[in-house]
Amino acid sequence: MEKVLMKGNEAIAQAAIHGGCRYFFGYPITPQNEIPEYMSREMPKAGGVFLQAESEVAAINMVYGAAGAGARVMTSSSSPGIALKQEGISYIVGSEVPCVIVNISRGGPGLGGIQPAQSDYNQSTRGGGNGDYNMIVFAPANIQEAVDLTAEAFEIADFYRNPVMILGDGMIGQMMEPVVFHETPKRELEPKTWATTGTGGKRAPNIINSLHLDPANLEKHNLHLQQKYARMRAEETRYELYQADDAELVFVAYGTASRIVRNAIIQLRETGVKAGMIRPISVWPFPQAAFDQLGSQVRALMSVELSCGQMVDDVRIAAAGRWPVGFYGRSGGMIPAQHEIVDACRSMLEEVA
Amino acid sequence: MEKVLMKGNEAIAQAAIHGGCRYFFGYPITPQNEIPEYMSREMPKAGGVFLQAESEVAAINMVYGAAGAGARVMTSSSSPGIALKQEGISYIVGSEVPCVIVNISRGGPGLGGIQPAQSDYNQSTRGGGNGDYNMIVFAPANIQEAVDLTAEAFEIADFYRNPVMILGDGMIGQMMEPVVFHETPKRELEPKTWATTGTGGKRAPNIINSLHLDPANLEKHNLHLQQKYARMRAEETRYELYQADDAELVFVAYGTASRIVRNAIIQLRETGVKAGMIRPISVWPFPQAAFDQLGSQVRALMSVELSCGQMVDDVRIAAAGRWPVGFYGRSGGMIPAQHEIVDACRSMLEEVA
Amino acid sequence: MPTVFEPTKGLTGVEFHYCPGCTHGVIHRLVAEVLEEMEELGNSIGVAPVGCAVLAYKYFNCDMHEAAHGRAPAMATGVKRVLPDKMVFSYQGDGDLASIGTAEIVHAAGRGENITVIFVNNAIYGMTGGQMAPTTMVGQRTTTSPLGRDPRQVGYPLRISELLATIDGAAFVERVSVHNPANIRKAKKAIRNAFDCQKQRSGFSLVEVLSNCPTNWGMSPLESLDWVKEAMIPYYPLGNFRRPEMQESEHA
Amino acid sequence: MPTVFEPTKGLTGVEFHYCPGCTHGVIHRLVAEVLEEMEELGNSIGVAPVGCAVLAYKYFNCDMHEAAHGRAPAMATGVKRVLPDKMVFSYQGDGDLASIGTAEIVHAAGRGENITVIFVNNAIYGMTGGQMAPTTMVGQRTTTSPLGRDPRQVGYPLRISELLATIDGAAFVERVSVHNPANIRKAKKAIRNAFDCQKQRSGFSLVEVLSNCPTNWGMSPLESLDWVKEAMIPYYPLGNFRRPEMQESEHA
Amino acid sequence: MAKARGAVYFETDRCKGCELCTAVCPVDIVVMDRKSINRKGYNPATVTEMDKCIACANCATVCPDLVIRVERVA
Amino acid sequence: MAKARGAVYFETDRCKGCELCTAVCPVDIVVMDRKSINRKGYNPATVTEMDKCIACANCATVCPDLVIRVERVA
Amino acid sequence: MLEKTICAGFGGQGVMSMGRLIATTAMENGLEVSWLPSYGPEMRGGTANCHVIVSSTPIGSPIISTDATTVLALNLPSMKKFEHALIENGLMIYNSSLIDQQPEREDLRAVPIAANEIAADIGNLKAANMVMLGAFIELTGILKADDLVRALGKMFGSGKQQFIPINEKALREGMRAAAQG
Amino acid sequence: MLEKTICAGFGGQGVMSMGRLIATTAMENGLEVSWLPSYGPEMRGGTANCHVIVSSTPIGSPIISTDATTVLALNLPSMKKFEHALIENGLMIYNSSLIDQQPEREDLRAVPIAANEIAADIGNLKAANMVMLGAFIELTGILKADDLVRALGKMFGSGKQQFIPINEKALREGMRAAAQG
Numbered sequence A, B: 001m002e003k004v005l006m007k008g009n010e011a012i013a014q015a016a017i018h019g020g021c022r023y024f025f026g027y028p029i030t031p032q033n034e035i036p037e038y039m040s041r042e043m044p045k046a047g048g049v050f051l052q053a054e055s056e057v058a059a060i061n062m063v064y065g066a067a068g069a070g071a072r073v074m075t076s077s078s079s080p081g082i083a084l085k086q087e088g089i090s091y092i093v094g095s096e097v098p099c100v101i102v103n104i105s106r107g108g109p110g111l112g113g114i115q116p117a118q119s120d121y122n123q124s125t126r127g128g129g130n131g132d133y134n135m136i137v138f139a140p141a142n143i144q145e146a147v148d149l150t151a152e153a154f155e156i157a158d159f160y161r162n163p164v165m166i167l168g169d170g171m172i173g174q175m176m177e178p179v180v181f182h183e184t185p186k187r188e189l190e191p192k193t194w195a196t197t198g199t200g201g202k203r204a205p206n207i208i209n210s211l212h213l214d215p216a217n218l219e220k221h222n223l224h225l226q227q228k229y230a231r232m233r234a235e236e237t238r239y240e241l242y243q244a245d246d247a248e249l250v251f252v253a254y255g256t257a258s259r260i261v262r263n264a265i266i267q268l269r270e271t272g273v274k275a276g277m278i279r280p281i282s283v284w285p286f287p288q289a290a291f292d293q294l295g296s297q298v299r300a301l302m303s304v305e306l307s308c309g310q311m312v313d314d315v316r317i318a319a320a321g322r323w324p325v326g327f328y329g330r331s332g333g334m335i336p337a338q339h340e341i342v343d344a345c346r347s348m349l350e351e352v353a
Numbered sequence C, D: 001m002p003t004v005f006e007p008t009k010g011l012t013g014v015e016f017h018y019c020p021g022c023t024h025g026v027i028h029r030l031v032a033e034v035l036e037e038m039e040e041l042g043n044s045i046g047v048a049p050v051g052c053a054v055l056a057y058k059y060f061n062c063d064m065h066e067a068a069h070g071r072a073p074a075m076a077t078g079v080k081r082v083l084p085d086k087m088v089f090s091y092q093g094d095g096d097l098a099s100i101g102t103a104e105i106v107h108a109a110g111r112g113e114n115i116t117v118i119f120v121n122n123a124i125y126g127m128t129g130g131q132m133a134p135t136t137m138v139g140q141r142t143t144t145s146p147l148g149r150d151p152r153q154v155g156y157p158l159r160i161s162e163l164l165a166t167i168d169g170a171a172f173v174e175r176v177s178v179h180n181p182a183n184i185r186k187a188k189k190a191i192r193n194a195f196d197c198q199k200q201r202s203g204f205s206l207v208e209v210l211s212n213c214p215t216n217w218g219m220s221p222l223e224s225l226d227w228v229k230e231a232m233i234p235y236y237p238l239g240n241f242r243r244p245e246m247q248e249s250e251h252a
Numbered sequence E, F: 001m002a003k004a005r006g007a008v009y010f011e012t013d014r015c016k017g018c019e020l021c022t023a024v025c026p027v028d029i030v031v032m033d034r035k036s037i038n039r040k041g042y043n044p045a046t047v048t049e050m051d052k053c054i055a056c057a058n059c060a061t062v063c064p065d066l067v068i069r070v071e072r073v074a
Numbered sequence G, H: 001m002l003e004k005t006i007c008a009g010f011g012g013q014g015v016m017s018m019g020r021l022i023a024t025t026a027m028e029n030g031l032e033v034s035w036l037p038s039y040g041p042e043m044r045g046g047t048a049n050c051h052v053i054v055s056s057t058p059i060g061s062p063i064i065s066t067d068a069t070t071v072l073a074l075n076l077p078s079m080k081k082f083e084h085a086l087i088e089n090g091l092m093i094y095n096s097s098l099i100d101q102q103p104e105r106e107d108l109r110a111v112p113i114a115a116n117e118i119a120a121d122i123g124n125l126k127a128a129n130m131v132m133l134g135a136f137i138e139l140t141g142i143l144k145a146d147d148l149v150r151a152l153g154k155m156f157g158s159g160k161q162q163f164i165p166i167n168e169k170a171l172r173e174g175m176r177a178a179a180q181g
C-alpha cells in the first residue's frame, strides 16, 4: 500500500470513504473545512452523497435520518458546531442508530478562537445532550491513527448501533503526515433489519424512535443502553502505555498534547528523570485499566491538556486517591512548549518528594 | 410575609420577578410550561417583557442580547431544550454577561419522556457547549428553596457576570408546596458600565464579545475566567449535611432524590442503621468540603440519583479513594421508593463489612 | 354490499390518542388512504414530528422515524438521500414546522428536496398545552398570550404556504382545510397531488392543512370547526400556491 | 475648501481586515454614515455576525455585540426589547442570515421586531474559505460545489428579500448593490430609509446588499464587481419589496 | 339512477363522542346515544333511522377516529 | 454654474491596491502607482492630473478602505 | 398527624383542584402540605391524579407510592390503579355513581359515595368532586368544612364567588352521605 | 537526522507548497515527515507559514517552537517573527529581494537570496519560492534536486506538467545562488 502525505482533515475524510461511509452531511466551520470540501469532491466519485446542510442542527438530523435508513454516514464540525449537535446526538443514541461524528476542536468558550484546543473533552465524553448516554470517543494523536480509527469507527458504530466520535483538534486536522490506508478490521455485523427501507409489504413497519412516554419502558430502554456501555467499557477501551514500566511520574495526555509530552519524556529521561505516559486513545471509555496496572514505583500522575483541566477529572477518578494528581494545561489555542512540560514534571516530583 | 401554596414552576417564575428579573425569553416544553405561561401573565404587570422565542436557540440568544444590554433576564427549558441552548450558554459565559437559566429536567436520552429525572447532571455541570467554562448550578430540593435560590441567582449572576442555572426536575416543577417570598440577600454590585446601552457620545463603545483570535489573548481571557470559577468554588459552594455526624453510610443526593433519601434515613435510623446525607445544593461547585469534614466512622458513600449514575463521578472525585462509593439510581422518570434506598444502604453496608 | 367507506390499510388501526374531535385523525387517514391508493405503503418512510402527532409512528402502516422537534425535514432529507426511490414524507404541526423548524422547512424547499410535507396548522401548540404559535390568530388567547395575540408585540401570524411559494425548489404548495366533508375531499386531492409530485421527482411538495384544537382553543369540536371556517380561512386563504408547471415555465 | 467626502465618525477608523476590493468596507461605511447623519451613533447598538464581518465590532463607532453564527436577529431582539428607544441593527452575511440563521430572520420579521438588518449577500461563505451558500448562483464553483452549484442536487439560490416580503411584520425590504458609485448612493438611501423606519417604529426593516468576494470567487476586485452586475443582479433584481405604506394599507 | 341507500356501522368503542358526525349527515340521522357509555367512557354516536341513509359517507369522512364504516345497500 | 474643481487626498498606507477607484473616475485620472509600495506592501492608488478632478467623489465612494478624501477647490 | 391522600379520576372531574383544596386548607390551618400532580399528555382523556400529603411535621418526599392513607377514586380505572397504593386498612372513598365494583382488597375501609347523583340532585354535576371531598373530611376528620369553604373562597378569587354556595352544599351533602353510609 | 524548517512569507508567495514539497520529497526518500500550517483568517493578507519536520526517527510534536534548524523567510515580518525560533547557529535563508535588513541575532548563519529577482530573471516571479527551496537544499543537503523535481511532478498532477521545467530552473538557480553566496 502506498504512503501518501495527507492533511489530517482530508485523511479523515478519505478514511471515512475507505471505511464504507457513503453519506456526509455537514456545515462549514474552521478548522475542519477540508473535511466537507474533500467530501464534496470525492464522495460523488465513490457513489455516495455529499450535502451541505443549512446548519449543524440540520446536519446532525440528516445524519439521524440517513442512519435510520441504514446508511453509513458521517458528519463533522468543530466546537460550537458540536454544541449545536448535542440534541441530535442524544436522539441518535436514544434511537440506537450508528453514525460517526468528527469534532476538530478549537479554543473556546463561545466563538473563542480557531487554534487547536482540547477544551471539548467534557463536551465529547459527557455529552451536553440530555439523558444518560455515552459514545465511544477516539482521540488520535497522529494522522495514521486518525485514519485507522475513523475507518474502524464505522464498524464499531454499526456493531453497537451507537455513534462514535473522532475527537481531533486544529493541529490534527491541519497538519500533514504520511499515511497508509490499511485494510479495516471487520466485525461480524448483523444485517440492519431494523432500518427504515420500506416494508415492501413484507414485514411490520420499522420505527426509529427515542420516545418512551411510559417511565417503566424508558427505564428499561436505559438499562439496555447501559448494558451496551458496559460492553463498550469492557471491549473498546484503548490506550497506549509509553515508558510507564519504571516511571515515577506518569503523564496522562491524549491527541496533540500527548505528542509534546512524548518529546518531553525523552528529554526528561535524558536527564535521568523517569517519566512515562498513559495515552488514552479512547477518551470514553476512559482507560481505567491502564492506571490499575501501574507499578508501585509511581509517585505522581499529571494530566497534560490543551485546556484548563477537563480530563484531569477522569484521571482523579481513575487514580482513586492512590497517587497525587497534577495538572498542566494551556488554553485558547496556545500549545505548551516541551520545556514547560519538563518543568512541570520536575516541580511535581519535588512537591511529592 | 404570607405563605402561599404554589406550583414549583410558578414559584420559580414569581421568584425571578421578585429577584428583579424583567425579561424572559423562552420556548414551551414539558414539564416547565408553567414558567413561560406565568411570565406571560405576570411579567407585563411587573413592567417587564415576556417574549416567546421561535426556538430554544433563539431564546438563549435573546437572553444573550438582553443581558449584554444590562437587563436581568431569564430563560427556562427542559432537557432537550437545554441541549439546544449549549452553544448560546458557552457564548454567554465567554462574553461575561449574567443571566439565569432554569432546567426542569425530564427523562432522556433524546425525546425520552416527560417524567422527573436527574440525568441532566453532566449537561448542567460539565457543559456541552464548547470550551472551558462553568456556571453555578443550584439544585433545590423543595419549592421554598427553589424560590430563595432563584431570586438570589440574579444577584450572584450579576456579581460574577456569569450565568447561574437552577436545576430542577419535573417533580420540583409540578408539585405545590407553601412558600414565602423573603427579602433576597443583596450583594454589593458594581454598576453595569460594560452594558451596551448606547454610548450617548460620552464614552468609548462597549463591546459584548467572546471572540479572541489571538491565542495568547484567548488564553489570558480563559485564565481570567478560571479565576472567577476559583472564587465561585471558594465562596458559592452550598450543601446541607443531614445526620452525617455519626453516620456510617453517607448518602449523597440532591433535589428530588434527596427527599426520598431523607425519609429513608429516618426509616433506617429507626431500625438502628446510622445513615446520613450530604445534600449538594450547588451541584457546581460540587461541595468537596462536605466530604472532607466527614468523621472517621464513615464506612461508605452512596450516590442516589434519578439517573444511571452521573453525580457519582463527582462523588468519586471528592472521595478520592477514602471510602468505597456506591450508587443507586432509577431512570427514565421512575422514582425510587423509600424501601429501595433502605435496601441499597443495607446491602452496601454488608458489602463493606 | 359494496363498501363505500372503510378503514384504510394505510393505518395500523391502533386507536389515536388525540382528543375527541381533533382533526389530526382525519388528516392521518387522508395521508394513509393516498399512500394505500398509490400502492406506495410498502415503499414509504414517514417522519413524525414532536407535537400532538408525535405518536404518528404508531399509526401509519409504513416505516417511520420520530424526529427531533422541528427537524423532520432534515431527517426526511437524510432518509431521501439514502433512498431516492422511496416515498418520504414528514407530518408536522405549526409549532414544529413554522417556529423551531423554520430553517429546516425553508431549506428543504430551497433544495427542492423531493419529499412531501403534511403541515398541520392548528394555530397553537397543542401538545404542550396551548401556547401561542407563529400561526396563532390576532387576538387569539393562548396560555402564553393570555390577553390575546397582540401584533404590536409579536407580529402577525405567518402564512407559511405563501412564504414557501416564493422558493423555486417548492414544486407544489397548497393550503386546504378539513372542517367539512367537501373540504376533506379536496384536502385528499391535494395530498394526492403532492405525493404524485414526489413520484414524478418534481421536487419539494407541501400541503398545509388547517386543523383544529378543540382542547386548547377551549371549544367543543363542532365550534372549533366553525372557527376554522370563520376565523382561520379568511386569514389563511385556501388554494394552490405552486404547481410543478409554474416551476418549469420559470426556468424554461 | 469644502469637503466633499471625508471619513465618517460612524467608524472608529481601525483599518478593515477585509481583502483588497471587498465591498464589506463600502457597506460598513454606508451604515456608519447614515447613523452619523441621523445623529444616532450615541444611541445605537449594533450586532456583528459570524462571517467575514465578525470583527465589525471593532469598526462601528457605537456599542456593539458579537453574536453567535446566524443568531444576530435574536440577539438584536434581546437588546431591542430592553432598549426600545435605541437604534438596534444587525449586520449579517448570507451564510449567517440565509442559512443557519433562517429561523431567526424569518421570526424577527414575523414579530415585526423594530430592528434594522443589513444583509450582505456575496453568494458565498467568505470567512471559512468559499463554501457554497444558499445564495450561491447556479453553476458557481465553490469549495463545496467544486463542479458548480447543481440545482438538481441542491436547488436554486434563495431570494431572501422576496421571501421576507411575504411577511406582514416586515415594514421595509429592499435589495441594492454596491458595484458602482450610482448604486452605492442608492444603497445608502435604502439604508437610510430602513433606519428611518425603525425610528418611526414601523417594524422590521432589511436591506439586502449584493456584495462581492474577490478572494473566494477567484477574481480581481474589478472583475468581481462586473460579476455582481452581470451574474447576480439578473437573478437578484434590485428594488424595493416592501415599504411601511404597504403594511398599513393591508391592515387598514 | 335511483337514490342510493346505505348502511353505516359504528365501531362503538372507538368513538370519542365528539359529535362531528352528527353535523354533516344530509338526512340528519346521526345522533349521540345518550343512554349508553362505551369502553372509553363516552356516549357514542349512532344512527336513528338507518333506512334514510343515502350512503354519502359524510359521517365517516369527518370522523377523526375511524369509527364508521359505510356500505351501499341498494 | 461653472464646472466644479476638486482635489483628492489618499491616506496611502490604508490602500490595498484593489484598483476599484481607478475604474470610476469620469476624467480618468486615478491610477495605481506602480513605483511605490506602501506599508501594507501594495502599490497604492494615486491621481495623475489633479487639476482635471471634478470633485465627483466617485473614487472615494467606491473605495472600501477609507483611503480617499475629496475636497472642492472651486 | 400524617395524611397521604391520592385523588384520582378522569381529566375533567376536578381531581386536581380537589387535591389543591385539601392542601390549601391544611396549609391555612398551619399544617405542612405538599401536592404533586400527574402531568403530561397521559392526562388527556386518560386518568388524572394528584398526591396530597398533610402532616404536622416537615414532609420528606411528596410522592405517595404504597403508603397512601386515603384514596379518593372518581372512576373505575383510578380505583383499580390506586387501591394497591393504600396502607393496610386504608380508606378507599369511591364514586359509586361510576364504579359498580368494590375494591379487590378486603382489608380496606371502602366507602361508596354516589357523587355524581348527589351532585346532579343539587343541580351541578360538576360538583361531584366536592361531594367526595365532603365524604373525605367527614371520614378522616382532618379538616373542617368551614375552613375548606373559606379556602375555596380564596382559591376562587373575586370572579367566581357566586359558585361558593353550590359547592358548599355539595360538600355538606358529601359529609352527610359519608356519615350515613 | 532531524531538520526542523519554518517556511514563512506573505499569503501569495507559495510558502505552504514549498513546505509540502520538502515534506513530500523527504517522505518519498523514506524519511519521517510532518507539515503543519498556520491557518484561519490571519492568513488573509497577513503572513502565512508552515512548520516542516524531516527526521530519520519518528516525529513527536509537529510544532516547532524554539528549535527550528532552518527558517526560510520570504518577507520581512516573517524574518522578524521567526528568527527567535531558531536554535543557536541556526540557518536563516531570507529573501533579500524584499528584505533589506539582516537578522538581529548574530549567531545565525544568515544567507540572503535575491529570490524575486532571480525568479523574475528566469521569467516567472511566482517561482521565487522554488529559488528559496534551491538554496535550502544546497545549504542543508538533506534533499536532492532530482528527488524534489520528481516529487513536484507528482504533486502537480497531469494538468500542470508544463510548469515543471521553469520550476526546476528556479530550483537550480537557487542552489547556485546559495553555493556562491
Ligand SMILES: Cc1ncc(C[n+]2csc(CCOP(=O)(O)OP(=O)(O)O)c2C)c(N)n1
Pocket (backbone or CB within 6 Å): B027, B028, B029, B030, B056, B080, B081, B084, C049, C050, C051, C052, C053, C069, C092, C093, C094, C095, C096, C097, C120, C122, C124, C125, C126, C127, C128, C133
Ligand atoms: C427541542 C424541543 N423543544 C420543545 C419541545 C416541546 N414541544 C413538544 S410539542 C411542541 C409544540 C407542538 O406544537 P405543534 O407543532 O403546533 O403541534 P400540535 O401539538 O399543535 O399538533 C413543543 C414546543 C420539545 N419536545 N423539544
Ligand SMILES: Cc1ncc(C[n+]2csc(CCOP(=O)(O)OP(=O)(O)O)c2C)c(N)n1
Pocket (backbone or CB within 6 Å): A027, A028, A029, A030, A056, A080, A081, A084, D049, D050, D051, D052, D053, D069, D092, D093, D094, D095, D096, D097, D120, D122, D124, D125, D126, D127, D128, D133
Ligand atoms: C455554529 C457555527 N457554525 C459555523 C461557524 C463557521 N463559520 C464562520 S463564518 C461562516 C460563514 C460566513 O459566511 P457569510 O455569512 O456568508 O459571511 P461572509 O464571510 O461571506 O461575509 C461560518 C460557516 C461558526 N463560527 N459557528
Ligand code: SF4
Pocket (backbone or CB within 6 Å): C017, C018, C019, C021, C022, C023, C024, C052, C122, C126, C127, C212, C213, C214, C215, C216
Ligand atoms: S391538544 Fe389539540 S391538537 Fe392535540 S390532540 Fe388535543 S385537540 Fe388535537
Ligand code: SF4
Pocket (backbone or CB within 6 Å): D017, D018, D019, D021, D022, D023, D024, D052, D122, D126, D127, D212, D213, D214, D215, D216
Ligand atoms: S473572503 Fe471575501 S467576503 Fe471575506 S473579506 Fe475577503 S473578499 Fe471580503
Ligand code: SF4
Pocket (backbone or CB within 6 Å): E006, E008, E024, E025, E026, E027, E028, E029, E030, E047, E052, E053, E054, E055, E056, E057, E058, E059, E060, E070
Ligand atoms: S352515510 Fe351519509 S346519509 Fe348515511 S348516515 Fe352517514 S352521513 Fe348520514
Ligand code: SF4
Pocket (backbone or CB within 6 Å): C021, E010, E014, E015, E016, E017, E018, E019, E020, E021, E022, E044, E045, E062, E063, E064, E065, E066, E067, E068
Ligand atoms: S365523529 Fe366519530 S368519534 Fe366523533 S362522535 Fe361521530 S363516530 Fe364518534
Ligand code: SF4
Pocket (backbone or CB within 6 Å): F006, F008, F024, F025, F026, F027, F028, F029, F030, F047, F052, F053, F054, F055, F056, F057, F058, F059, F060, F070
Ligand atoms: S473625485 Fe471624481 S474626478 Fe476627482 S479623482 Fe475622484 S473620481 Fe476622479
Ligand code: SF4
Pocket (backbone or CB within 6 Å): D021, F014, F015, F016, F017, F018, F019, F020, F021, F022, F044, F045, F062, F063, F064, F065, F066, F067, F068
Ligand atoms: S479603491 Fe481604495 S483601496 Fe482600492 S486602490 Fe483605490 S484607494 Fe486603494
Ligand SMILES: [Mg+2]
Pocket (backbone or CB within 6 Å): C051, C093, C094, C095, C120, C121, C122, C123, C124, C125, C126, C133
Ligand atoms: Mg399546532
Ligand SMILES: [Mg+2]
Pocket (backbone or CB within 6 Å): D051, D093, D094, D095, D120, D121, D122, D123, D124, D125, D126, D133
Ligand atoms: Mg457570504
